[in-house]
Amino acid sequence: MAKVSLRTGAVVAALGAVAGSALTDSSPADGIAPAATLRAGAEYRLQASTAEDEIMVQLVAELGEPRHFCLDIPGYPSSGDIDNHREAAWPLEAHTCKTGLPESGIITMDQRISRSSLTGEPGKILYTRLNACLEVVAIGAQTEVREDASSVAEDCTGAASQQVAMTASGKIKAVLDSSKCLTIGNEAFEAGDRTSGEPWYRRALTFSTCTKADASRQTWKTTAAPASF
Numbered sequence: 001m002a003k004v005s006l007r008t009g010a011v012v013a014a015l016g017a018v019a020g021s022a023l024t025d026s027s028p029a030d031g032i033a034p035a036a037t038l039r040a041g042a043e044y045r046l047q048a049s050t051a052e053d054e055i056m057v058q059l060v061a062e063l064g065e066p067r068h069f070c071l072d073i074p075g076y077p078s079s080g081d082i083d084n085h086r087e088a089a090w091p092l093e094a095h096t097c098k099t100g101l102p103e104s105g106i107i108t109m110d111q112r113i114s115r116s117s118l119t120g121e122p123g124k125i126l127y128t129r130l131n132a133c134l135e136v137v138a139i140g141a142q143t144e145v146r147e148d149a150s151s152v153a154e155d156c157t158g159a160a161s162q163q164v165a166m167t168a169s170g171k172i173k174a175v176l177d178s179s180k181c182l183t184i185g186n187e188a189f190e191a192g193d194r195t196s197g198e199p200w201y202r203r204a205l206t207f208s209t210c211t212k213a214d215a216s217r218q219t220w221k222t223t224a225a226p227a228s229f
Helices: none
Strands: 001-003 035-038 054-059 069-072 095-096 132-135 153-157 165-168 170-175 177-184 189-195 197-209 222-223
Touching: 069 197, 153 197
Parallel strands: none
Antiparallel strands: 001 035, 054 069, 054 222, 069 095, 095 197, 132 153, 165 170, 170 177, 177 197, 189 197
């Protein structure tokens, strides 16, 4: 009995799978199969292309950045494996949305989110190309979320600390504590660039008390991910 790890966006040539699809005999709610067991005589099928489910989660307000800010993983996980990513333990951040760039499937892998996972019940923020989920860094037995709690990218487990709910008004709330909203920081810092003289920017990302005063930093929308080449 052989086990094959299926990472979203990988090409499983031996199975004749296409890029961005997973081969499985089950139908996980989030459309991702972290591993499949191949059995003699079993009937397998290709899931719908992950690219069809991919979005970017973007702050509605520009906050001085006309390209907007999107949910992002620090650094650049080029290996496609969050467990081998040097900055995996760093808090997640908001970063200039990476749109209008060549090779966007690679460059934007740390900003591509699963629409079906975000809108599920319960929802979660699943980075499709990395098969990793946002996890709130809470305290104690994780029955409450501390003020300005950070979050990290971890293997998806379905734990309560990975569950969120996006409201009709664009707030992304922690299921552990619905009084806490995903909030972008007040300060922006340069974060490299793709074009000379046009730097990208990053801001901190926390789960903070939902307030009307901070609505511009707590209101999000989903936008289509750029075409993946």
